[in-house]
Amino acid sequence: MKQIQSKENALVRQSMKVAAGRDKARLLLEGVHLCQEWLARYGQPESVLLRSSSSAQPDIRALLNHTDASLHYELTDALFNAIATVQAPQGVMFVAARPIPAPVARFDATALWVDRLQDPGNLGTILRTAAAADVRHVLLSTGCVGAWSPKVLRSAQGAHFALDIHEHQDFSQIRQKLDMPVYASSLAPGARSLYEGVLPGACLWVVGNEGQGVHPDILAQADQCLFIPQSAAVESLNVAVATAILLFEQRRQHLTPC
Amino acid sequence: MKQIQSKENALVRQSMKVAAGRDKARLLLEGVHLCQEWLARYGQPESVLLRSSSSAQPDIRALLNHTDASLHYELTDALFNAIATVQAPQGVMFVAARPIPAPVARFDATALWVDRLQDPGNLGTILRTAAAADVRHVLLSTGCVGAWSPKVLRSAQGAHFALDIHEHQDFSQIRQKLDMPVYASSLAPGARSLYEGVLPGACLWVVGNEGQGVHPDILAQADQCLFIPQSAAVESLNVAVATAILLFEQRRQHLTPC
CATH class of the missing domain: 3.40.1280.10 (SPOUT methyltransferase, trefoil knot domain)
Incomplete structure (x- = not known):
């Protein structure tokens, strides 16, 4: 798995931007549940960020098994926690492209x-x-x-x-x-x-x-x-x-x- | 009006404790709306804390007119903001005793x-x-x-x-x-x-x-x-x-x- 240890890394910088809402084309999904929901609806994300100390957790291992290994990045705990927007992050995040809804010609359902x-x-x-x-x-x-x-x-x-x-x-x-x-x-x-x-x-x-x-x-x-x-x-x-x-x-x- | 400029003041220390949830007998009401609601139901609070730079605001003046002048304390902006738990405090807070509900013998309404x-x-x-x-x-x-x-x-x-x-x-x-x-x-x-x-x-x-x-x-x-x-x-x-x-x-x- 690719290892990231520098805060100057391009993916880290991009993820920080997404977390802060300054990348209008992407979204950050934090925790196993949201990542699972994404996979079920949209398939593979752009990147899977993993916190080094959480990489052996069974629920995170299971999630990783459903994503392409080429998308996996293991971050130091400090880097991962710096991107996370929650106080106690679960140890896995997806970066993905925001879905763009198809244009609607007529609305006829609530x-x-x-x-x-x-x-x-x-x-x-x-x-x-x-x-x-x-x-x-x-x-x-x-x-x-x-x-x-x-x-x-x-x-x-x-x-x-x-x-x-x-x-x-x-x-x-x-x-x-x-x-x-x-x-x-x-x-x-x-x-x-x-x-x-x-x-x-x-x-x-x-x-x-x-x-x-x-x-x-x-x-x-x-x-x-x-x-x-x-x-x-x-x-x-x-x-x-x-x-x-x-x-x-x-x-x-x-x-x-x- | 009494002026408070020191963070060692007893009322400031008490209010900090209330704000942090460490005083189980009291509550802190922030902003005009909550203070008005308190007045309407329970009457006078224990103390009225006023932020110095907000003391001329009409809605706060109106609130002060409904409380005993002996309860008013004007705090420096720094002290007031240090007690407040919101990012943009309105400039007035009540410290009051938590209401204790009367014991109920039988419950027969939803x-x-x-x-x-x-x-x-x-x-x-x-x-x-x-x-x-x-x-x-x-x-x-x-x-x-x-x-x-x-x-x-x-x-x-x-x-x-x-x-x-x-x-x-x-x-x-x-x-x-x-x-x-x-x-x-x-x-x-x-x-x-x-x-x-x-x-x-x-x-x-x-x-x-x-x-x-x-x-x-x-x-x-x-x-x-x-x-x-x-x-x-x-x-x-x-x-x-x-x-x-x-x-x-x-x-x-x-x-x-x-």
């Missing part, structure tokens, strides 16, 4: 629009929830936090690889490609209760920024604004929680009983 | 048991969701992350003050005080779909550790184990998201249509 979200943990949880609700396309507005940072990847637990994630989207352009209505989450007057009436089998759900919610320009283009009936004890729900309640209420209404 | 949860952000989101679902009592098992750390307080956005939070609880003891069934979240075989059948108007919901779920000993004492029907695209839902889907499905079933 999709999710995320408006100017700021918190990486919230975005990761939303992606994980969307995948669990069988949503395929997630559309992120300009101004959203990046979807491929190590924090978002960690929080989504592999959900990225079950989704088509479209970043830097313009709502008006997507609006013209919809063969389904737009349902927006809103606490503004005039919104209808989620628990009143029937949800469509397919729609574009719109959820928004942690503090400000969905932008008024987008609310104005929604076919329906919905609120989640909650106690007055707190001002609002966390946006990832609200997204989950919306997506799973639709799922409940349209799932064939099993 | 409550939440949280088993060995590890992530402060998850716990905060769960507390915020519980308050939004009109749950009053949240019971935390031994082994749960502390409920009153600055991270949990921030993530819960004031929900702590709408709840009775019981820490370090023993499940078997609580089980004997229940006038309602136990419903546990579980992905194990034998669990029933959340969307099958009717939920009780009141129950103790049980949710569990991020990786391991609810402890088998507790599952064995549950009246019903439920799973949330999700796509196979991801292994599981985030625990705070799962809690929200459970609590709000019960809320949906039992809310009078508005």
